[in-house]
Amino acid sequence: MKSTTLRTLLLEALAVLAGILAAFGIDAAWQARSDLEREATYIAALQNEVSANQLIVSEGVNELDEEIPLIQGFYTSVVTSDGAVPPSQILTMVRYMGPRRLELEQVALTDLLNSGGLAYLDRPELRRAIARYERRLAQVTSSRESLRGFFEQELNPYYSAHASMPDMFNLIGNVLRGFEFPEGDFSIDTDAFVRNRTFANLLTNYLYYLELIRGSEVRLLESGDDLLALLAG
Numbered sequence: 001m002k003s004t005t006l007r008t009l010l011l012e013a014l015a016v017l018a019g020i021l022a023a024f025g026i027d028a029a030w031q032a033r034s035d036l037e038r039e040a041t042y043i044a045a046l047q048n049e050v051s052a053n054q055l056i057v058s059e060g061v062n063e064l065d066e067e068i069p070l071i072q073g074f075y076t077s078v079v080t081s082d083g084a085v086p087p088s089q090i091l092t093m094v095r096y097m098g099p100r101r102l103e104l105e106q107v108a109l110t111d112l113l114n115s116g117g118l119a120y121l122d123r124p125e126l127r128r129a130i131a132r133y134e135r136r137l138a139q140v141t142s143s144r145e146s147l148r149g150f151f152e153q154e155l156n157p158y159y160s161a162h163a164s165m166p167d168m169f170n171l172i173g174n175v176l177r178g179f180e181f182p183e184g185d186f187s188i189d190t191d192a193f194v195r196n197r198t199f200a201n202l203l204t205n206y207l208y209y210l211e212l213i214r215g216s217e218v219r220l221l222e223s224g225d226d227l228l229a230l231l232a233g
């Protein structure tokens with residue numbers, strides 16, 4: 001009788017233990033499934049965002065590949081010209097020089113980094129690629145802001161002092177709801193742009209900033225391609 005009771009108690013204990021282990025197993029399986037779903041969600045969001053940014057940055061690089069030779073052409077045809085330069089040509093040059101906006105998405109990347117989402121990505125090479133992409137994305141933003149600062153602090157004040165803004169708006173057209181300024185009231189200061197050391201230096205620095213931007217965007221494209229390849233794997 002006593003042996004039977006002990007056997008019963010042992011069986012009951014084993015049953016309880018089995019139930020506990022089963023519960024732990026179910027919980028672990030559920031957690032693993034939940035982690036995989038979160039990983040898939042983070043990856044899908046990041047893939048979409050990086051892919052969209054790749055198109056935007058690629059267009060930005062193409063624009064720079066057109067703009068840089070154009071500005072270089074202005075340097076030789078305006079700044080170092082030995083002949084007469086029409087005011088309209090100077091105004092055209094001034095019109096093309098200015099900061100460019102590049103609106104890149106960072107919502108998915110920020111969410112991944114700030115919410116602890118990296119913990120669900122177990123591949124070290126993927127985490128490194130994300131960190132590299134984040135760093136190069138910041139470099140693109142920084143290079144664009146550097147150009148904006150240069151333009152606002154140095155180039156634009158020079159234009160305001162020596163160019164003719166009324167003639168500039170007339171050249172652009174349709175900016176002030178069709179209003180046109182009388183011509184010839186405030187002519188452009190040609191000597192401030194042609195064979196002028198100060199403006200030559202400003203234009204040289206402008207070209208330098210454009211090259212910095214282009215280099216940062218090319219590197220971002222490379223990081224984006226690497227990251228997309230790892231995300232797809």
